[in-house]
Amino acid sequence: MSALRPSPITPTVDFERDGVQHGFLRLPYSRDDSAWGSVMIPVCVVRNGKGSTALLTGGNHGDEYEGPLALYELARTLDPKNVSGTVIIVPAMNYPAFRAGTRTSPIDNGNMNRSFPGRSDGTVTQKIADYFQRELLPRGDIVFDFHSGGKTLDFVPFCAAHTLQDKAQEAKAFAAVEAFSAPFSMRMTEIDAVGMYDTAAEEMGKVFVTTELGGGGTSRAETVRIARRGILNVLRHAGIVDGAVEKSRTQWLDMPSGDCFAFAEDDGMIETMVDLGEPVEDGQVVARIHPVGRTGQAPREIRARMSGLLAARHFPGLVKAGDCVSVMAMAVR
Numbered sequence: 195m196s197a198l199r200p201s202p203i204t205p206t207v208d209f210e211r212d213g214v215q216h217g218f219l220r221l222p223y224s225r226d227d228s229a230w231g232s233v234m235i236p237v238c239v240v241r242n243g244k245g246s247t248a249l250l251t252g253g254n255h256g257d258e259y260e261g262p263l264a265l266y267e268l269a270r271t272l273d274p275k276n277v278s279g280t281v282i283i284v285p286a287m288n289y290p291a292f293r294a295g296t297r298t299s300p301i302d303n304g305n306m307n308r309s310f311p312g313r314s315d316g317t318v319t320q321k322i323a324d325y326f327q328r329e330l331l332p333r334g335d336i337v338f339d340f341h342s343g344g345k346t347l348d349f350v351p352f353c354a355a356h357t358l359q360d361k362a363q364e365a366k367a368f369a370a371v372e373a374f375s376a377p378f379s380m381r382m383t384e385i386d387a388v389g390m391y392d393t394a395a396e397e398m399g400k401v402f403v404t405t406e407l408g409g410g411g412t413s414r415a416e417t418v419r420i421a422r423r424g425i426l427n428v429l430r431h432a433g434i435v436d437g438a439v440e441k442s443r444t445q446w447l448d449m450p451s452g453d454c455f456a457f458a459e460d461d462g463m464i465e466t467m468v469d470l471g472e473p474v475e476d477g478q479v480v481a482r483i484h485p486v487g488r489t490g491q492a493p494r495e496i497r498a499r500m501s502g503l504l505a506a507r508h509f510p511g512l513v514k515a516g517d518c519v520s521v522m523a524m525a526v527r
């Protein structure tokens with residue numbers, strides 16, 4: 195089967211060597227401006243003897259910045275003396291997308307988080323996914339993937355894991371979420387789980403933890419602080435980095451069903467009626483979409499289909515039919 199060809203990616207680091215290594219996952223990509231060129235995906239390995247391995251990624255989507263800001267810094271500062279085991283850091287997983295500042299890759303339009311398990315003979319994005327699927331994920335005991343809302347969504351800052359069939363695996367993931375100590379912690383439901391990195395990691399039995407920390411195609415001082423402190427907390431919690439977890443209060447949230455999500459049915463200009471984190475009653479208007487082609491037309495109201503708080507909202511001022519307008523979550527505990 196073609197998918198079982200070896201990966202074309204060559205790491206310039208040795209995952210078994212002690213110390214700090216900064217290198218690349220080199221992926222051949224021949225193109226007009228570079229005949230025998232490669233995509234050079236930055237990778238850092240910090241290893242100190244035997245122990246658990248953490249696989250840390252940002253830039254799965256190229257327009258989300260808290261993860262890369264936390265992980266380039268961690269790669270620059272993590273001292274192997276404080277490590278027991280291995281930390282593998284890929285701060286910009288979909289590197290072509292990250293360099294372009296776009297969610298998906300400008301090379302092949304690939305959405306990394308819909309490309310798993312990938313293909314070794316596929317597009318650039320599929321080849322990166324395949325390398326994670328077959329080479330990096332199997333090394334990880336704990337797998338942490340940073341996300342934020344990107345250019346089109348904005349979230350209350352939360353760390354998250356999924357409800358899983360395997361309750362022991364689920365409990366380990368939720369314990370790591372709790373250790374991250376974001377202002378909010380989410381029991382997450384996916385609307386479109388096929389092809390996700392999350393699913394690939396969970397199906398391998400890994401402890402998988404993710405985030406949504408802000409968005410809008412940029413970062414904020416607060417969300418970057420949350421990311422940097424949180425990832426160290428998770429590494430301490432896993433026993434990979436020395437020191438005590440700096441716990442702070444977190445509000446657990448649940449996304450119990452598809453009723454969490456609201457989608458635009460019209461194009462127009464969006465008026466948010468509720469700000470992130472504010473309480474919302476079932477049936478309350480959370481946003482209005484104003485038609486702009488002519489004056490004298492009433493806005494279309496978007497109503498919440500459950501009570502809770504506003505966890506995410508569409509970010510840019512204009513929406514199109516089908517855009518995700520709002521995500522509700524329910525406070526638990």
Ligand SMILES: [Zn+2]
Pocket residue numbers: 254255258340341342343344
């Ligand atoms: Zn994302």
